[in-house]
Amino acid sequence: MSPDAGTTAPLGVAMIGYAFMGKAHSNAWRNVASYFDVPAFEQKVLVGRDAAAVAEAAAKYGWAETATDWRTVLDRDDIHIIDVCAPGWMHAEIAIAALDAGKHVLLEKPLANTMAEAEAMTAAAAHARSKGVQSMVGFNYRRVPALALAKELIAAGRIGTVRHVRAAYLQDWLADDQAPMSWRLKKETAGSGALGDIASHAIDQVLFLLDDRVTEVSGRVHTFVNRRPGTGGQAGGLEDVTVDDAAWATLSLASGAIASVEASRVATGRKNSLQLEVFGDKGALRFDLENLNELQFLDATAPAREQGFRRILVSEPEHPYVDAWWPQGHIIGWEHTFTHEVRDFLLAVSSGTAPSPSFEDGLEVQRILDAVEQSAASNSTLVQLSPAATPAAGTAGTTEGA
Numbered sequence: 001m002s003p004d005a006g007t008t009a010p011l012g013v014a015m016i017g018y019a020f021m022g023k024a025h026s027n028a029w030r031n032v033a034s035y036f037d038v039p040a041f042e043q044k045v046l047v048g049r050d051a052a053a054v055a056e057a058a059a060k061y062g063w064a065e066t067a068t069d070w071r072t073v074l075d076r077d078d079i080h081i082i083d084v085c086a087p088g089w090m091h092a093e094i095a096i097a098a099l100d101a102g103k104h105v106l107l108e109k110p111l112a113n114t115m116a117e118a119e120a121m122t123a124a125a126a127h128a129r130s131k132g133v134q135s136m137v138g139f140n141y142r143r144v145p146a147l148a149l150a151k152e153l154i155a156a157g158r159i160g161t162v163r164h165v166r167a168a169y170l171q172d173w174l175a176d177d178q179a180p181m182s183w184r185l186k187k188e189t190a191g192s193g194a195l196g197d198i199a200s201h202a203i204d205q206v207l208f209l210l211d212d213r214v215t216e217v218s219g220r221v222h223t224f225v226n227r228r229p230g231t232g233g234q235a236g237g238l239e240d241v242t243v244d245d246a247a248w249a250t251l252s253l254a255s256g257a258i259a260s261v262e263a264s265r266v267a268t269g270r271k272n273s274l275q276l277e278v279f280g281d282k283g284a285l286r287f288d289l290e291n292l293n294e295l296q297f298l299d300a301t302a303p304a305r306e307q308g309f310r311r312i313l314v315s316e317p318e319h320p321y322v323d324a325w326w327p328q329g330h331i332i333g334w335e336h337t338f339t340h341e342v343r344d345f346l347l348a349v350s351s352g353t354a355p356s357p358s359f360e361d362g363l364e365v366q367r368i369l370d371a372v373e374q375s376a377a378s379n380s381t382l383v384q385l386s387p388a389a390t391p392a393a394g395t396a397g398t399t400e401g402a
């Protein structure tokens, strides 16, 4: 039972980081209670490093107070939830300290920068869970209604036995070789490049949609632009890029299916395109995040002359999460996935139920990312993932209450 399950006092939330994800998560915290029935909570503290900048962000995003040292919020009895929107290199230290302090943790993806960190975090999460303290990784695309629907259709056997999956996450913000250096381009701060940043989402989707586990990995990574303008701009000279610009992998799944995964931040013209295609022996599904209200479904049991992909506009009240929003056809956007994530996390905390994706699910993704790098370092040879160390396939997650 959660220490906070069933309590009527509002859950106090502190969020660490207030840039890209901090803005997206703040929007979710501000809106969630307007659309979903969730337990009472308060946006208490926003944490950053620069006092003036964090105060400005807190006023804009609806946080009551600010702090410049994340450790201070862990000491407070009125803080129950820590939302970590800081870069990957900080995930392990913050998450482990927060869980040890008895705080529920919502943590941005990927779980960690290294396997050692991911394993320590998962152990801390398991220990905390035994005391009713919950944790969840922010693979928000599990909360796209069309992808939650895709999972339901696959589980119901509507496309039969899945044989082949294509998962590609393509962006182009690094196509310009003058795009500047940032923490995302350094191994010590980001762990890896397109691999950890966006292939992690694609891999999580393969596990989520198929409710399966990966047994074997072959991978390749490549950096096309090795030096970029430093933080001082052109005058400051060029700095080394120490992560990949793009990554490729094939994954064998325990069920016998095979998935190809591609991720690129130099895919000119693709802005934020997470493309998924799932081929079964009785049908197929197609999805593209750049068109996130739509799911394409082909029923291969229909007479051949009537077959073809049909477009499901995922905006009916019967679809996952949708009845909280607008009348049919009044579509939703990328930011709604974070609102769904916060809703599911709050319900899990208040009911004392472990949310998904769990840190174990995050660790599973991390093992696959690690195997891609190992394989890439040895001419794409196959790397086996031992089933013994793999969490049960069932932990790959569900859409609670969706």
Ligand SMILES: NC(=O)c1ccc[n+]([C@@H]2O[C@H](COP(=O)([O-])OP(=O)(O)OC[C@H]3O[C@@H](n4cnc5c(N)ncnc54)[C@H](O)[C@@H]3O)[C@@H](O)[C@H]2O)c1
Residues within 6 Å of the ligand: 016, 017, 018, 019, 020, 021, 022, 047, 048, 049, 070, 085, 086, 087, 088, 090, 108, 109, 110, 138, 139, 140, 197
């Ligand atoms: N789910 C998604 O779709 C998605 C998208 C982008 C990023 N992310 C993930 O979100 C996390 C953050 O990425 P981002 O894009 O928001 O990065 P960002 O650079 O935009 O923001 C990072 C924030 O962390 C803060 N920060 C850094 N050091 C800090 C410290 N010591 N104390 C307090 N705050 C500190 C920075 O001030 C900044 O506000 C990463 O794990 C990233 O992989 C997820």
